[in-house]
Amino acid sequence: MNVEAAIQALVDARVEFVIIGGWSAILNGSSYVTNDLDICFARDSGNLRRLAQALAPFHPRLRDLPKGLPFVWDHATLRNGTVFTLETDLGKIDLLAEVAGLGTFEEVAGGLVVTEAFGRQVRILDLKSLIKSKRAAGRQKDLLLLPELESLLEAEEP
Protein backbone atom coordinates (compact mmCIF):
# COMPACT_ATOMS: atom_id res chain seq x y z
CA MET A 1 0.00 0.00 0.00
CA ASN A 2 1.49 3.32 -1.04
CA VAL A 3 -0.34 5.51 1.47
CA GLU A 4 2.06 8.37 0.99
CA ALA A 5 1.38 8.70 -2.74
CA ALA A 6 -2.36 8.48 -2.15
CA ILE A 7 -2.35 11.20 0.49
CA GLN A 8 -0.12 13.46 -1.57
CA ALA A 9 -2.36 13.06 -4.61
CA LEU A 10 -5.45 13.97 -2.59
CA VAL A 11 -3.87 16.96 -0.84
CA ASP A 12 -2.28 18.28 -4.03
CA ALA A 13 -5.66 18.09 -5.77
CA ARG A 14 -7.19 20.16 -2.93
CA VAL A 15 -9.60 17.40 -1.97
CA GLU A 16 -11.47 18.13 1.26
CA PHE A 17 -10.96 15.01 3.38
CA VAL A 18 -9.96 13.75 6.79
CA ILE A 19 -7.96 10.62 7.51
CA ILE A 20 -9.98 8.28 9.71
CA GLY A 21 -9.59 4.67 10.83
CA GLY A 22 -6.25 2.92 11.28
CA TRP A 23 -3.99 5.64 9.89
CA SER A 24 -5.69 8.19 12.10
CA ALA A 25 -4.94 5.90 15.06
CA ILE A 26 -1.31 5.50 13.97
CA LEU A 27 -0.76 9.23 13.61
CA ASN A 28 -2.28 9.69 17.08
CA GLY A 29 0.34 7.31 18.53
CA SER A 30 -1.26 3.88 18.28
CA SER A 31 0.93 0.87 17.51
CA TYR A 32 -1.86 -0.51 15.30
CA VAL A 33 -0.87 -1.80 11.87
CA THR A 34 -3.12 -1.42 8.84
CA ASN A 35 -2.85 -2.11 5.15
CA ASP A 36 -5.53 0.24 3.89
CA LEU A 37 -6.41 3.92 3.98
CA ASP A 38 -9.78 5.20 5.18
CA ILE A 39 -10.87 8.75 4.50
CA CYS A 40 -14.06 10.76 5.01
CA PHE A 41 -14.75 13.18 2.17
CA ALA A 42 -16.94 16.24 1.64
CA ARG A 43 -19.84 15.62 -0.75
CA ASP A 44 -20.13 18.99 -2.45
CA SER A 45 -19.96 18.87 -6.22
CA GLY A 46 -16.55 20.51 -6.57
CA ASN A 47 -14.97 18.16 -4.07
CA LEU A 48 -16.43 15.07 -5.74
CA ARG A 49 -14.88 16.20 -9.03
CA ARG A 50 -11.49 16.81 -7.42
CA LEU A 51 -11.63 13.48 -5.60
CA ALA A 52 -12.53 11.58 -8.77
CA GLN A 53 -9.76 13.29 -10.73
CA ALA A 54 -7.16 12.81 -7.99
CA LEU A 55 -7.63 9.05 -7.83
CA ALA A 56 -8.34 8.40 -11.52
CA PRO A 57 -4.66 7.87 -12.44
CA PHE A 58 -4.57 4.98 -9.97
CA HIS A 59 -7.45 3.09 -11.63
CA PRO A 60 -9.94 2.74 -8.75
CA ARG A 61 -12.41 -0.14 -8.90
CA LEU A 62 -14.77 -1.54 -6.30
CA ARG A 63 -13.28 -4.44 -4.33
CA ASP A 64 -16.62 -6.24 -4.04
CA LEU A 65 -17.55 -5.89 -7.71
CA PRO A 66 -17.30 -9.20 -9.62
CA LYS A 67 -14.61 -9.22 -12.27
CA GLY A 68 -15.88 -8.36 -15.72
CA LEU A 69 -18.66 -6.05 -14.57
CA PRO A 70 -18.25 -2.49 -15.82
CA PHE A 71 -17.44 0.25 -13.34
CA VAL A 72 -17.24 3.94 -14.15
CA TRP A 73 -15.07 6.07 -11.89
CA ASP A 74 -16.23 9.67 -11.94
CA HIS A 75 -17.89 12.32 -9.78
CA ALA A 76 -21.37 11.04 -10.72
CA THR A 77 -20.51 7.63 -9.28
CA LEU A 78 -19.29 9.33 -6.11
CA ARG A 79 -22.48 11.38 -5.90
CA ASN A 80 -24.59 8.23 -6.02
CA GLY A 81 -22.99 6.51 -3.04
CA THR A 82 -21.66 7.13 0.43
CA VAL A 83 -19.26 4.20 0.92
CA PHE A 84 -16.69 3.09 -1.65
CA THR A 85 -14.30 0.24 -0.86
CA LEU A 86 -11.70 0.62 -3.58
CA GLU A 87 -8.80 -1.35 -4.91
CA THR A 88 -6.34 1.01 -6.62
CA ASP A 89 -2.85 0.81 -8.08
CA LEU A 90 -1.71 2.29 -4.76
CA GLY A 91 -3.58 -0.22 -2.59
CA LYS A 92 -6.88 -0.38 -0.77
CA ILE A 93 -8.60 2.95 -0.17
CA ASP A 94 -11.98 3.24 1.55
CA LEU A 95 -13.95 6.42 0.95
CA LEU A 96 -16.72 7.27 3.39
CA ALA A 97 -19.11 10.20 3.27
CA GLU A 98 -19.98 9.59 6.93
CA VAL A 99 -18.05 8.32 9.95
CA ALA A 100 -19.82 6.05 12.43
CA GLY A 101 -20.71 7.99 15.57
CA LEU A 102 -19.54 11.30 14.13
CA GLY A 103 -21.48 12.00 10.95
CA THR A 104 -20.65 13.75 7.71
CA PHE A 105 -17.39 15.49 6.81
CA GLU A 106 -18.82 18.79 8.00
CA GLU A 107 -19.91 17.24 11.29
CA VAL A 108 -16.52 15.56 11.74
CA ALA A 109 -14.75 18.91 11.30
CA GLY A 110 -15.24 19.81 14.96
CA GLY A 111 -13.15 16.87 16.12
CA LEU A 112 -10.06 16.84 14.02
CA VAL A 113 -6.49 18.06 14.17
CA VAL A 114 -4.17 19.19 11.40
CA THR A 115 -0.75 17.59 11.45
CA GLU A 116 2.31 17.17 9.29
CA ALA A 117 2.67 13.69 7.78
CA PHE A 118 3.48 12.16 4.39
CA GLY A 119 5.17 15.41 3.42
CA ARG A 120 1.89 17.30 3.62
CA GLN A 121 -0.44 19.00 6.10
CA VAL A 122 -3.22 16.48 6.71
CA ARG A 123 -6.39 16.38 8.77
CA ILE A 124 -6.90 13.45 11.13
CA LEU A 125 -9.46 12.65 13.81
CA ASP A 126 -8.45 13.70 17.30
CA LEU A 127 -8.29 10.94 19.91
CA LYS A 128 -11.72 11.66 21.41
CA SER A 129 -13.41 11.53 18.01
CA LEU A 130 -11.47 8.44 17.01
CA ILE A 131 -12.57 6.65 20.17
CA LYS A 132 -16.16 7.71 19.58
CA SER A 133 -16.11 6.43 16.01
CA LYS A 134 -14.50 3.11 16.93
CA ARG A 135 -17.03 2.58 19.71
CA ALA A 136 -19.90 3.39 17.35
CA ALA A 137 -18.55 1.13 14.59
CA GLY A 138 -18.65 -1.64 17.17
CA ARG A 139 -16.89 -4.35 15.20
CA GLN A 140 -14.48 -6.62 17.06
CA LYS A 141 -11.49 -5.06 15.28
CA ASP A 142 -12.64 -1.58 16.31
CA LEU A 143 -13.34 -2.50 19.92
CA LEU A 144 -9.93 -4.15 20.30
CA LEU A 145 -8.32 -0.81 19.56
CA LEU A 146 -10.17 1.04 22.33
CA PRO A 147 -7.95 0.14 25.33
CA GLU A 148 -4.90 1.48 23.52
CA LEU A 149 -6.61 4.67 22.32
CA GLU A 150 -8.10 5.33 25.76
CA SER A 151 -4.66 4.86 27.30
CA LEU A 152 -3.20 7.44 24.94
CA LEU A 153 -6.01 9.84 25.76
CA GLU A 154 -5.53 9.40 29.50
CA ALA A 155 -1.76 9.72 29.20
CA GLU A 156 -2.12 13.01 27.34
CA GLU A 157 -4.78 14.53 29.59
CA PRO A 158 -3.69 17.72 31.40
Added chain:
Amino acid sequence: MTPEELARAEERLRNPAPGSRIEAAQKFGIDLTLLIGQLRLTPAERARQMLEVCQLAERVRGAARRRKP
Protein backbone atom coordinates in the same frame (compact mmCIF):
# COMPACT_ATOMS: atom_id res chain seq x y z
CA MET B 1 3.44 17.75 22.98
CA THR B 2 5.77 19.83 25.08
CA PRO B 3 8.68 18.03 26.80
CA GLU B 4 6.79 18.39 30.10
CA GLU B 5 3.60 16.88 28.64
CA LEU B 6 5.58 14.03 27.13
CA ALA B 7 7.34 13.33 30.43
CA ARG B 8 3.99 13.27 32.24
CA ALA B 9 2.45 10.95 29.63
CA GLU B 10 5.43 8.60 29.81
CA GLU B 11 5.25 8.49 33.58
CA ARG B 12 1.53 7.64 33.46
CA LEU B 13 2.20 4.84 30.96
CA ARG B 14 5.21 3.51 32.84
CA ASN B 15 3.45 3.48 36.22
CA PRO B 16 -0.31 3.27 35.62
CA ALA B 17 -2.44 4.63 38.45
CA PRO B 18 -4.63 2.01 40.16
CA GLY B 19 -8.09 1.99 38.59
CA SER B 20 -7.00 4.02 35.58
CA ARG B 21 -7.86 3.26 31.96
CA ILE B 22 -4.15 2.77 31.36
CA GLU B 23 -4.00 0.08 34.03
CA ALA B 24 -7.07 -1.57 32.51
CA ALA B 25 -5.39 -1.56 29.10
CA GLN B 26 -2.26 -3.09 30.57
CA LYS B 27 -4.34 -5.88 32.12
CA PHE B 28 -6.08 -6.30 28.77
CA GLY B 29 -2.69 -7.01 27.23
CA ILE B 30 -1.63 -3.73 25.69
CA ASP B 31 2.15 -3.29 25.58
CA LEU B 32 2.43 0.20 27.04
CA THR B 33 6.11 0.45 26.14
CA LEU B 34 5.07 0.53 22.48
CA LEU B 35 2.88 3.54 23.20
CA ILE B 36 5.75 5.32 24.98
CA GLY B 37 7.88 4.75 21.91
CA GLN B 38 5.19 6.13 19.62
CA LEU B 39 4.58 9.20 21.75
CA ARG B 40 8.27 10.12 21.46
CA LEU B 41 7.84 10.39 17.69
CA THR B 42 6.21 13.17 15.72
CA PRO B 43 3.16 12.20 13.62
CA ALA B 44 5.37 12.40 10.51
CA GLU B 45 7.88 10.02 12.12
CA ARG B 46 5.07 7.64 13.12
CA ALA B 47 3.85 7.63 9.52
CA ARG B 48 7.35 6.99 8.18
CA GLN B 49 7.94 4.16 10.64
CA MET B 50 4.61 2.51 9.82
CA LEU B 51 5.21 2.83 6.07
CA GLU B 52 8.50 0.95 6.55
CA VAL B 53 6.71 -1.73 8.57
CA CYS B 54 4.06 -2.08 5.84
CA GLN B 55 6.70 -2.33 3.10
CA LEU B 56 8.57 -5.00 5.04
CA ALA B 57 5.33 -6.90 5.64
CA GLU B 58 4.56 -6.80 1.92
CA ARG B 59 8.00 -8.21 1.10
CA VAL B 60 7.76 -11.15 3.52
CA ARG B 61 4.04 -11.89 3.15
CA GLY B 62 3.61 -15.58 2.40
CA ALA B 63 7.34 -16.29 2.79
CA ALA B 64 6.77 -19.31 5.04
CA ARG B 65 4.64 -21.00 2.41
CA ARG B 66 7.14 -20.22 -0.33
CA ARG B 67 10.00 -21.93 1.54
CA LYS B 68 11.43 -25.00 -0.13
CA PRO B 69 11.69 -28.16 2.01
